[in-house]
Amino acid sequence: MVTATAPDGFPRTVGELRASGHVLRPVRDEMRENLLAALRDGREPWPGIVGFGDTVLPQLERALIAGHDVVLLGERGQGKTRLLRTLPLLLDEWTPVIEGAELGEHPYEPITPASIRRAAAMGDELPVAWRHRDERYSEKLATPDTSVADLVGDVDPVKVAEGRSLGDPETIHFGLVPRAHRGIVGINELPDLAERIQVSLLNVMEERDIQVRGYTLRLPLDVLLVASANPEDYTNRGRIITPLKDRFGAEIRTHYPAALEDEVAVIEQEAHLRAEVPDHLLEILARFTRLLRESASVDQRSGVSARFAVAGAETVSAAAVHRGAVLGEADPVARPVDLGTVIEVLRGKVEFESGEEGRELDVLEHLLRRATADTVRERLGGVDLAPLVAAVEAGGPVITGDRVTAKDLLGELPEIDVLDEVAARFGAESTGARASAVELALEGLYLARRIAKLPDDDGQLVYSG
Numbered sequence: 001m002v003t004a005t006a007p008d009g010f011p012r013t014v015g016e017l018r019a020s021g022h023v024l025r026p027v028r029d030e031m032r033e034n035l036l037a038a039l040r041d042g043r044e045p046w047p048g049i050v051g052f053g054d055t056v057l058p059q060l061e062r063a064l065i066a067g068h069d070v071v072l073l074g075e076r077g078q079g080k081t082r083l084l085r086t087l088p089l090l091l092d093e094w095t096p097v098i099e100g101a102e103l104g105e106h107p108y109e110p111i112t113p114a115s116i117r118r119a120a121a122m123g124d125e126l127p128v129a130w131r132h133r134d135e136r137y138s139e140k141l142a143t144p145d146t147s148v149a150d151l152v153g154d155v156d157p158v159k160v161a162e163g164r165s166l167g168d169p170e171t172i173h174f175g176l177v178p179r180a181h182r183g184i185v186g187i188n189e190l191p192d193l194a195e196r197i198q199v200s201l202l203n204v205m206e207e208r209d210i211q212v213r214g215y216t217l218r219l220p221l222d223v224l225l226v227a228s229a230n231p232e233d234y235t236n237r238g239r240i241i242t243p244l245k246d247r248f249g250a251e252i253r254t255h256y257p258a259a260l261e262d263e264v265a266v267i268e269q270e271a272h273l274r275a276e277v278p279d280h281l282l283e284i285l286a287r288f289t290r291l292l293r294e295s296a297s298v299d300q301r302s303g304v305s306a307r308f309a310v311a312g313a314e315t316v317s318a319a320a321v322h323r324g325a326v327l328g329e330a331d332p333v334a335r336p337v338d339l340g341t342v343i344e345v346l347r348g349k350v351e352f353e354s355g356e357e358g359r360e361l362d363v364l365e366h367l368l369r370r371a372t373a374d375t376v377r378e379r380l381g382g383v384d385l386a387p388l389v390a391a392v393e394a395g396g397p398v399i400t401g402d403r404v405t406a407k408d409l410l411g412e413l414p415e416i417d418v419l420d421e422v423a424a425r426f427g428a429e430s431t432g433a434r435a436s437a438v439e440l441a442l443e444g445l446y447l448a449r450r451i452a453k454l455p456d457d458d459g460q461l462v463y464s465g
Helices: 014-019 027-041 056-066 080-084 113-125 157-161 195-199 202-206 242-247 260-270 279-294 306-327 336-349 360-380 386-394 406-411 417-426 431-447
Strands: 070-073 094-098 128-132 137-141 153-155 172-174 183-188 223-229 250-253 398-400 452-455 461-464
Touching: 014 113, 014 128, 027 056, 027 223, 056 070, 056 250, 070 080, 080 183, 080 223, 094 113, 195 242, 202 223, 202 242, 260 279, 260 306, 279 306, 279 336, 279 360, 279 431, 306 336, 336 360, 336 431, 360 417, 360 431, 386 417, 386 431, 386 461, 398 406, 398 431, 406 431, 417 431, 431 452, 431 461
Parallel strands: 070 223, 070 250, 137 183, 183 223
Antiparallel strands: 094 128, 153 172, 398 461, 452 461
16 A cells, blocks of 8 residues: 655645646546556556456456446456456556545545535635545455445444434445545455345446435445456355346456466466576476366366465475575575475365365375476477486486485486486576476486386485386
């Protein structure tokens, strides 16, 4: 949230505002014009949104140009909330409001009784404040205990106790929606709202006003309502009532990244890594996540969130940091052996079909092996690894694990040209990166059944002929 004051020189009274030539634009017009200007100028309206460029974003842009309220439908972890939170970037950076007004009303159009009185009494001297666009986005996570008062408003007993009568509209304490006047309201997991609470939004979306407990007060609100929902919620936890669905001008389906490179880009963008995680490990995690989404053993109605791959990358990097701390490696780099920690830590993030009870670990390990093998074929296709097989068969066993440093791993192999070729394929220059690349080649040979791999008595992994 931006708390800085507006730049110096902005008008501070409504008279100065009119003299400056400022024109009032409804929120929908403001967003439409700013979006079209960005598209014409070639500027990116949706920074940080990956994988939706040819599908979701064009639909959303058309909805905003049309001035529609929008509901995003999609499984968990598809970036619905992130997309909603980029919408304020289409608002003007600063907008004028009546200073001290409860609802942030525009100085040209006061809507509450108190602001109307002030505007009539003060005329051109009505004070103006400036609100940043980040303050014009309000978000609510829909929960079953959400009330009409939370969203719309209710009688404020404190104001009644001050001497106002119950019939006085100024006894109302406004809820989230009216307080977002001239802004955007985002509601996450809309079907979780009780149906009677959803009814309270009908007037907001059609007549663009609110009514509280039978009061005659009607506020002509200027808000854009956007929401997210899981499609399964229509029949499981709750549903969006038909009249409310009808009032949304656009219903847009989101999806998981269609391309592997987009999946990797999401991980790179969202993960907070504590150590270097080479690209080939991120690719394995991306492939692993995509295989889980295709598996008949996994409940696809729940989906496999992008957060799974992000958390996996963070776990792998943490495993490298842990090994570095224990073994004294100054700049630890994640290796394929660290991928095993993903299964141990994150299996609870995947929901399996009921018939797979007891086989969860087997399914995860199988799919991780497939993801690793696919990455090896993609990355090392055309490289003759026979000299590496011969080196493993002729020399002693090659040991890796959480108690083996990158230097020790490389020291177990002779200096052969194929290791340089493998490192070059992965762009591996440091000792840690080189060890990670060589270990992946060894794992690929094991998965192709060209060498063996067994755990030793200390829990480390031994590659041998």
